[in-house]
Amino acid sequence: MTNVDVINILRDCDALLEGHFLLSSGKHSNRYVQCAKVLRYPDKAAQVLSIVVEKIKDLDIDLVVGPAMGGVVVSYELGRxxxxxxIFTERKNNVMELRRGFEIKPGSKIIIAEDVVTTGKSTKETKKVLEKLGGEVIGVACIANRTSEDIGMPIYSAIDIDIKVYDAENCPLCKEGKIELVKPGSREFK
Known part of the structure; x- marks a missing residue:
């Protein structure tokens, strides 16, 4: 499967959105990848994530951990x-935690599973929790990698996608005033 195939699947599922979006980082963008629209189709999720599996299958991995919400289905499919x-981490009172009786065995080699990596905030929060519990995070696996920043670990993605991101005060879409700002993500702002 090629990058074109992944883009076509994203488009066919209405997962690659065009507009004016408020990201969980507080920044704005002109495009948004809503992977939940792909993950609702098990066959398409399996197809797209098989690309990631090819990239990580030879790594020494004991456990796949996805931060809720976006990483839950991704971690399941990668694990499968x-x-x-x-398993997954989740926020309680806006703090990432491992709950529901899930455990990390000391020394476990872990790949974090995400739908999209943008700023790496959820990934870094999850890594901190897992390492505090004795796990060793060896990287992050995702459907779409949007970041151009070094997040401190390797990223294994089905597709790397370049999406313009703007500081709110310098957003050309806000200045134009033609497209309403939409907040599609699930993270609450502090």
């Missing part, structure tokens, strides 16, 4: 294809 246990 890799034959590994898949």
């Amino acid at each position: 294809q890799l034959g590994k246990e898949a």
Whole structure:
């Protein structure tokens, strides 16, 4: 499967959105990848994530952990294809935690599963929780990598996608005033 195929799947599922979006970082963008629209189709999720599995299948992985919400289905599907246990972290009072009786065995080699990596905030929060519990995070696996920043670990993605991101005060879409600002993500602002 090629980048064109992944883009076509994203478009066919209405997962690659065009407009004016408020990101969880507080920044604005002209495009948004809503992976939940792909993940609602198990066959398409399996197809897209098989690209990621090819990239990570030879890594020494004990456990797949996805931050809720976006990483839950991704971690499950990666775990299914890799034959590994898949769990998730979630926020309680806006703080990332491992809950529901899930455990990290000291020394476990972990890949974090995300739908989209933009700023890496959820990934870094999850990494901190897992390392505090004795896990060793070896990277992040995702459908779409939007970041151009070094997030401190390797990123294994089905597709790298360049989407313009603007500081709110310098957003040309705001200045034009033609397209309403929409907040599509689930994270609450502090």
